[in-house]
Amino acid sequence: xxxxxxxxxxxxxxxxxxxxxxxxxxxxxxxxxxxxxxxxxxxxxxxxxxxxxxxxxxxxxxxxxxxxxxxxxxxxxxxxxxxxxxxxxxxxxxxxxxxxxxxxxxxxxxxxxxxxxxxxxxxxxxxxxxxxxxxxxxxxxxxxxxxxxxxxxxxxxxxxxxxxxxxxxxxxxxxxxxxxxxxxxxxxxxxxxxxxxxxxxxxxxxxxxxxxxxxxxxxxxxxxxxxxxxxxxxxxxxxxxxxxxxxxxxxxxxxxxxxxxxxxxxxxxxxxxxxxxxxxxxxxxxxxxxxxxxxxxx
Amino acid sequence: xxxxxxxxxxxxxxxxxxxxxxxxxxxxxxxxxxxxxxxxxxxxxxxxxxxxxxxxxxxxxxxxxxxxxxxxxxxxxxxxxxxxxxxxxxxxxxxxxxxxxxxxxxxxxxxxxxxxxxxxxxxxxxxxxxxxxxxxxxxxxxxxxxxxxxxxxxxxxxxxxxxxxxxxxxxxxxxxxxxxxxxxxxxxxxxxxxxxxxxxxxxxxxxxxxxxxxxxxxxxxxxxxxxxxxxxxxxxxxxxxxxxxxxxxxxxxxxxxxxxxxxxxxxxxxxxxxxxxxxxxxxxxxxxxxxxxxxxxxxxxxxxxxxxxxxxxxxxxxxxxxxxxxxxxxxxxxxxxxxxxxxxxxxxxxxxxxxxxxxxxxxxxxxxxxxxxxxxxxxxxxxxxxxxxxxxxxxxxxx
Numbered sequence: 001x002x003x004x005x006x007x008x009x010x011x012x013x014x015x016x017x018x019x020x021x022x023x024x025x026x027x028x029x030x031x032x033x034x035x036x037x038x039x040x041x042x043x044x045x046x047x048x049x050x051x052x053x054x055x056x057x058x059x060x061x062x063x064x065x066x067x068x069x070x071x072x073x074x075x076x077x078x079x080x081x082x083x084x085x086x087x088x089x090x091x092x093x094x095x096x097x098x099x100x101x102x103x104x105x106x107x108x109x110x111x112x113x114x115x116x117x118x119x120x121x122x123x124x125x126x127x128x129x130x131x132x133x134x135x136x137x138x139x140x141x142x143x144x145x146x147x148x149x150x151x152x153x154x155x156x157x158x159x160x161x162x163x164x165x166x167x168x169x170x171x172x173x174x175x176x177x178x179x180x181x182x183x184x185x186x187x188x189x190x191x192x193x194x195x196x197x198x199x200x201x202x203x204x205x206x207x208x209x210x211x212x213x214x215x216x217x218x219x220x221x222x223x224x225x226x227x228x229x230x231x232x233x234x235x236x237x238x239x240x241x242x243x244x245x246x247x248x249x250x251x252x253x254x255x256x257x258x259x260x261x262x263x264x265x266x267x268x269x270x271x272x273x274x275x276x277x278x279x280x281x282x283x284x285x286x287x288x289x290x291x292x293x294x295x296x297x298x
Numbered sequence: 299x300x301x302x303x304x305x306x307x308x309x310x311x312x313x314x315x316x317x318x319x320x321x322x323x324x325x326x327x328x329x330x331x332x333x334x335x336x337x338x339x340x341x342x343x344x345x346x347x348x349x350x351x352x353x354x355x356x357x358x359x360x361x362x363x364x365x366x367x368x369x370x371x372x373x374x375x376x377x378x379x380x381x382x383x384x385x386x387x388x389x390x391x392x393x394x395x396x397x398x399x400x401x402x403x404x405x406x407x408x409x410x411x412x413x414x415x416x417x418x419x420x421x422x423x424x425x426x427x428x429x430x431x432x433x434x435x436x437x438x439x440x441x442x443x444x445x446x447x448x449x450x451x452x453x454x455x456x457x458x459x460x461x462x463x464x465x466x467x468x469x470x471x472x473x474x475x476x477x478x479x480x481x482x483x484x485x486x487x488x489x490x491x492x493x494x495x496x497x498x499x500x501x502x503x504x505x506x507x508x509x510x511x512x513x514x515x516x517x518x519x520x521x522x523x524x525x526x527x528x529x530x531x532x533x534x535x536x537x538x539x540x541x542x543x544x545x546x547x548x549x550x551x552x553x554x555x556x557x558x559x560x561x562x563x564x565x566x567x568x569x570x571x572x573x574x575x576x577x578x579x580x581x582x583x584x585x586x587x588x589x590x591x592x593x594x595x596x597x598x599x600x601x602x603x604x605x606x607x608x609x610x611x612x613x614x615x616x617x618x619x620x621x622x623x624x625x626x627x628x629x630x631x632x633x634x635x636x637x638x639x640x641x642x643x644x645x646x647x648x649x650x651x652x653x654x655x656x657x658x659x660x661x662x663x664x665x666x667x668x669x670x671x672x673x674x675x676x677x678x679x680x681x682x683x684x685x686x687x688x689x690x691x692x693x694x695x696x697x
Contacts, residue, residue, distance in 0.1 A: 005606070005607050005608065005672040005675035005676050005684075006600065006602050006606040006607070006609065006626075006628060006632060007308065007309075007443060007606045007607065007628070007632055007676065008634050008675070008676055008677075008678070008681055009306075009308070009676055009677050009678075009679065010309075011677075011679045012679050012680075012681070013637050013640055013679045013680050015679070016640070016642065016679055071640075108638070109638070109640055110638060110639050110640035110641040110642075111641065236640055236641060236642040236643070237640060237641055239643070241641075241643035241646050241654075242646075
C-alpha cells in the first residue's frame, strides 16, 4: 500500500523559480530604461556567464549538455542587477559564472547557505575594483560625506538617481515584492524586519544631525536595502525558515548594515552584512545540530 | 472561530456537494471484513441484514443470504434472490429512556452495532473516554478534496447528529459539547444554531476550512487554545472527538436497532464520469461501485480509498469497509515527478504539529508527533515523498 499523497499543490519548483524571475522584471525594465543599452549588455552578460557556467559544469561532471535551470537564470540576473551601469561586460559575465559556481560548490540549489550572487559580487569587487566603474556621487555616499543629496524623495522612489542597475527604482522593487507576496512565494517578515530596524536605527542615530527622518528615508531608498531584502533574504535556498529566524535575520542584517555604514563601508555595507548574517546563521545551525546529536548520544 | 497554525487549503473539487445521496442497489454478494474478530458463522449459514458475523459484533451482514466463503478474515455472503432485504430479528431499537440509561446500557448497545468510521470503533472510544472526557466535540469538518460525505450528512441529518451527541453526553456524563462546522458552510451553521437555540449545553462553533481539521488532535488543540486557555485542568485527553457521521449513525442505530451495515461514501475523481455520494452496503465490491459511477478504466491511473491526501492505493477487487469514506479514481494527470529539495520551508509552515518535515526526511527518521496528515507532501513544490516520516500511523490514530 502506498501512503504517499496523491494530489499536490499546483506550485512546483519551476513555478517558484519563475516567480522570482518575473519579480525581477520591473527592476530589469527600469534599469534598461534608466541606464541605457550598456546596462542591458551588463545584465545579458551576467546571465550568459551564469548559463555557460551551468552548461560547462554539467558537461565536465556528467559528460552531457544540461540546460541551465531557472535558478541559474535568477542567479545570473540578480548578479547583473547588482552591478553599476558602466561595469565591464566581461566582469559581469565572470561574476554571473562565479555565482553559479558558488551555488554548485556549496551544495547546489536548496543547500547553498548564502545568496551566491552577493558573494560573487563581494569577491569580484575585491579582486577587480578598477573594472567596476562605480559612479562617483551615489546619494548614500553623499549623505555619509556630510551633505544632503540633491535627489528628492520622488527621484529616489521612481529611480531617477544613480546606483546599482536593479536597486534604483523603489517602485519597480515594490512591484516585484507585491507579485511575490500575492503568489505567496516570498515571506514579508524578513523584508519588514530589515526595513523597520534599518529605518529605526537611521532615525534614532541620524547621519545628518537634526534631520533624522530625511536621513532614514535616503538610507532606506538609496542603499540597496530593498533589493537585497526582497531578493537575497527571500531567496528560498538561503532564507531563514522559522518565524523568529526570519525576524532575527532581518534585524541582524539591519544592525550590521548600520554599524558598517558608520565605519566607512557605505556602498558595500548591505552586501557584507547579508552574507555575514547568512554565514553566522549557517554556523549556528550546524553547532546546534551537533550539540543536539551529542545530547541525544549521551 | 477555531483555527490552527499551519495546514493547507487544497483545491476543493467537491463535485458531489449538495447532490442527493443515492442508495446503491443491494449487490448479489458482499465480502465483509471481520476486523480480526472471531467469526461466529459457518459456511452455508443463512443470515439476514444486521445479523452479526463475529463473536464481538464488529461485523454484520449487509445483505440477506447465505454465507458462501470464509477466508483471510473476510466473510462472503451471497444474497438471496427472493428476499434480499429481510432484516435480522436482533435489530431491536434501544428500549430504555435515555434519561434512565446508564453507561453500561449505552455502551453494550453501541458495541453490538459495530459503529466505526475511522480507525477506532465507537464503543472503544466510549470505553477510552469513560472516566476522563469532560468535553465532547462533534467534528463536521471535511476539508479534504473531493469528499462530501460529512457535508451531506450535516445537510440532511442535523437532528440525528444532535440526538447522537446527546446519547454520548448521557453515556459519559459530559456536561458540555460543541458541534464544530466549517465557517464556509454558512447554511449549516445557521440551521444548526437555530436547532440548538434552546439547548444550553451544546454549542455550535465555526472552524476555518483548513485541512486537516478532520484530525481529532488538531481540533482538540484548536479548541483548547481558543476556549480553555484559563482552565489548566482540561487537556487534550479530556476532550472526546467524534465525527458528525458517527453521531448520526449512533442515533439511527438507537432508533432502528439496525447495526452499521451501510456506509455513505463519495465516489469521485477525474476518471469517474458520474460522481456520486452513495449509501453502499458494507462489503460491496469496489468494482461494482465504480461501474455504477461510470468509472473510465482506460483513463484511470490509480484508485484511492479515502481522501487523496492521506488515503491509500487500492484495487477494484477489494470491497467497501467501515473505514471507507471515499473512492477516488485519478488519471495520469495526477502523476508527479520528484525533484531535489530546494529548502523552501513550505512543509514546515504547513505542518499543523510544527515539525520540520524536510529535516526529518533528510535524516530518514520519523516523529511520534506526526499525525500523518500529508500537508507536507501536498505543499512540497519538489513533490518529495514524505511517507517515510509518517510511519507511526498507529501511534497517532489512538491519540
